[in-house]
Amino acid sequence: MRTNNLNNIKPELIDKIISAAYGDASFIERMIVNWKASRNDEVRKVLEGYKATANSVHSIRNGKLPEYVIESVRRRIEFENESENLISKIYFALFTKPIYTAAVVGIFVLAIISMFIFRQPAAIHKYSKAEIELAQRQLGESIAIVNKVFNKAEQKLDKEIINDRVSKQLNKGLNLVNEYLIGG
Numbered sequence: 816m817r818t819n820n821l822n823n824i825k826p827e828l829i830d831k832i833i834s835a836a837y838g839d840a841s842f843i844e845r846m847i848v849n850w851k852a853s854r855n856d857e858v859r860k861v862l863e864g865y866k867a868t869a870n871s872v873h874s875i876r877n878g879k880l881p882e883y884v885i886e887s888v889r890r891r892i893e894f895e896n897e898s899e900n901l902i903s904k905i906y907f908a909l910f911t912k913p914i915y916t917a918a919v920v921g922i923f924v925l926a927i928i929s930m931f932i933f934r935q936p937a938a939i940h941k942y943s944k945a946e947i948e949l950a951q952r953q954l955g956e957s958i959a960i961v962n963k964v965f966n967k968a969e970q971k972l973d974k975e976i977i978n979d980r981v982s983k984q985l986n987k988g989l990n991l992v993n994e995y996l997i998g999g
Contacts, residue, residue, distance in 0.1 A: 823857055832858065836865035837872075 824832075828851065834840035835848040852859040942950075 824861060828858070829861070832862050833865055836862060837869045 828848075831840060831844050831848050835845045840848065848858075848862060852862045
């Protein structure tokens with residue numbers, strides 16, 4: 816039923832009715848709305864409906880917030896006011912002013928483009944057949960030297976170290992165990 820009333824009333828008058836019902840209209844606008852409401856039943860019904868809604872809205876009391884919520888908001892506001900550091904200033908300067916943003920983007924684009932333009936590929940060295948043969952011969956000689964060193968080390972380990980030092984000590988230990996177990 817209310818929509819039918821609103822369809823017959825001009826939007827400008829509806830705005831004035833809402834302002835008058837909520838108490839936001841000037842004295843002259845309230846007088847005009849009241850005069851039109853006294854002459855037109857549809858305007859009077861709409862005005863009464865909005866006045867009832869406005870009275871119910873104005874009768875709502877503000878709920879009391881818990882103290883910890885108020886304190887949390889207060890601390891956050893103080894922190895944001897105190898944290899005027901370099902990063903926030905740079906962020907503010909770059910992203911709130913379009914000329915700085917465009918300059919930074921331009922610098923990044925130029926850096927990336929110049930990196931691709933001026934990048935030089937690594938030089939690939941091609942070896943000749945003589946250099947490869949020389950390297951193989953030198954590798955064979957070095958492996959032969961290492962083989963001689965390992966053979967000498969193995970012979971010394973077998974003859975001197977294991978026979979003289981380890982075997983004698985191991986034999987002494989085994990003899991001691993045998994004497995202890997046999998009892999004699």
